[in-house]
């Protein structure tokens with residue numbers, strides 16, 4: 001005779017499966033978060049190499065205004081260089097592009113151009129030119145407040161690092177604090 005499962009056995013199996021799912025979910029989501037972060041570190045590095053090549057074709061100077069340095073305007077950068085290299089982080093930054101650049105546009109005011117030039121003169125190739133703020137260590141809603149932010153930064157020398165500091169990196173100075 002074929003033996004059927006009793007209700008108790010079925011409930012026990014469901015309870016065990018639910019417990020296992022509850023235990024493993026944070027582990028899997030942690031693995032997924034760390035995989036997405038690795039993907040972006042690689043993307044940012046590739047974007048950095050592309051920008052470097054663009055600048056050398058342009059004969060850009062080591063330090064100066066973005067135009068003198070041969071840094072591409074946002075439109076050129078985001079339509080060609082970062083095409084296909086997108087962040088799959090969970091936090092949505094709304095009006096910010098997934099990867100943000102720190103240098104001013106050619107048409108921006110003189111003060112921003114001078115500030116950039118002075119900053120690069122001081123910090124050289126460790127100046128962060130692009131960043132990705134979509135990889136907070138904990139899940140949940142984010143706000144542009146004074147909590148700690150973990151941000152991936154791409155330096156002019158094409159290396160990428162993660163920095164955690166309070167507030168959102170709205171200015172270049174955030175990277176030197």
Ligand SMILES: [Zn+2]
Pocket residue numbers: 036037040086087088089132134135
């Ligand atoms: Zn990302």
